[in-house]
Amino acid sequence: xTVTQSLFYFLAFVAIFSSLLVVLAKNxxxxxxxxxLTFFTLTGEYILLNAQFVGIVNIxxxxxxxxxLFLFVIMLLNLNVQTEPQKTNLIKFxxxxxxxxxxxxxxxxxxxxxxxxxxxxxxxxxxxxxxxGKVLFKDFLLPFEIVSILFLSAMVGAVLLARxxxx
Amino acid sequence: MENIxxxxxxxxxxxxxxxxxIIFFIGIIxxxxxxxxxxxxxxxxxxxxxxxxxxxxxxAYRGDAAGQVFVFFIMAVAxxxxxxxxxxxxxxxxxxxxxxxxxxxxLKN
Numbered sequence: 416x417t418v419t420q421s422l423f424y425f426l427a428f429v430a431i432f433s434s435l436l437v438v439l440a441k442n443x444x445x446x447x448x449x450x451x452l453t454f455f456t457l458t459g460e461y462i463l464l465n466a467q468f469v470g471i472v473n474i475x476x477x478x479x480x481x482x483x484l485f486l487f488v489i490m491l492l493n494l495n496v497q498t499e500p501q502k503t504n505l506i507k508f509x510x511x512x513x514x515x516x517x518x519x520x521x522x523x524x525x526x527x528x529x530x531x532x533x534x535x536x537x538x539x540x541x542x543x544x545x546x547x548g549k550v551l552f553k554d555f556l557l558p559f560e561i562v563s564i565l566f567l568s569a570m571v572g573a574v575l576l577a578r579x580x581x582x
Numbered sequence: 583m584e585n586i587x588x589x590x591x592x593x594x595x596x597x598x599x600x601x602x603x604i605i606f607f608i609g610i611i612x613x614x615x616x617x618x619x620x621x622x623x624x625x626x627x628x629x630x631x632x633x634x635x636x637x638x639x640x641x642a643y644r645g646d647a648a649g650q651v652f653v654f655f656i657m658a659v660a661x662x663x664x665x666x667x668x669x670x671x672x673x674x675x676x677x678x679x680x681x682x683x684x685x686x687x688x689l690k691n
Contacts (some may be wrong), residue, residue, distance in 0.1 A: 420592045427601045434605050434628050438612035443620050450624050453605075457631055460601075463593075464642045469653050473634070476657045481627065481664045488668045489620060492675050502617055502684075510614030518607040522600060531596035537645025542638075550647045551654070562658045569662035576669035579676075 423463055430456040447485050454478045464534070466542035598639035606632035619671050619681040623664070630660050 433452040440446045454477045461470035501507075540546055551559060605628055612625030634653045641649025675681050 417592055423593050423597075427597070430601065431604055431608070434608045437624055437628060438608055438616065438621070443618060446621050446624055450627065453628065454631065457635055460635055461638055464638055466638045466642060466650055466653075469634070469638055469650050472654060472657060476661055477627070477631070481661060484664055484668055485620065485624065488672060492672070492681065502615055507615045510611050513614060514607040514611035517610065518603060521603045521607075525596060525599055525603075531594045531599075532643075534593055534595050534598065534639060534643050536642050541645065541647050542642070542650055547647060547650055547654075551651050554648070555651050555655075558655060562655060565659065565662050569665050573665045573669040576666065577672050 419463055423460070426456045426459045426463070430460070443489050444486070447482060447489065450485075451478050451482050454482070461542075464542070465536055465539065468542055468544045468547045595639065595643055599636065602632040602636040602639075605629075605635070617682050617684055619674065619683050622683060623667055623671070627660065627664070630656060 430453055433449045433456065436449040437446045437453065440449060454473060458470045458473045458478075461467075461473060502510075609625040609627075609629035609632065612628065613622050616622055616625070634656055637649045637653050637656070641647065641653075671681055674686070678685050
């Protein structure tokens, strides 16, 4: 087993473990911290796939912007109380069974399909910023501009929603 | 550079699919079983990240850069979604003094 292979399995283990803890942790702040750990392990997976642009953007957008928003809202609402209401055990059981059955179906269909090939990276500098920037601004220019309109409308919507209503 | 690519080639594609489906279904279980709206939101983020990982793995596998551009767009949409969703959560908290999602059944009556 080479270094990158063992690194992949280690990062996969940490990712699964910390994403389980996101769901299981009682305190929402602990959930956010485990979610940040999950994002960092996924960034490691991206870098192992030589997708450096996606890895860096994952750190900047998720761990930088989205997680700060989450932490900010949790601290603003003073939610760090341990005694939040729990769902009944029946609903928890049903949820776990539902998710487990879905996972079993997916892995079963995966086993039934062809035996998998190894991930061979076709061209090495595909995930670099230079190449992805060319693709983004040549083939995907219109979606890129539409995303900016989406951001503008999301910003207007967020300000409008979170504003205190004056009567 | 050649050494890096030769070393990367050793993980089967199935393991990437398995890892992302496990994380995806952990997210689904979180959405179903938790009552705190913020934790539900974080589970949705987990599901989006699982999809991102799968898209990146397939993009590297096929040698097609479009998959990684899609990941970029998914991240942009997720950022917009989180901004609006957290604003909605703040508003729910202001009206209900709680973010328990089981209280949000007022449309039922």
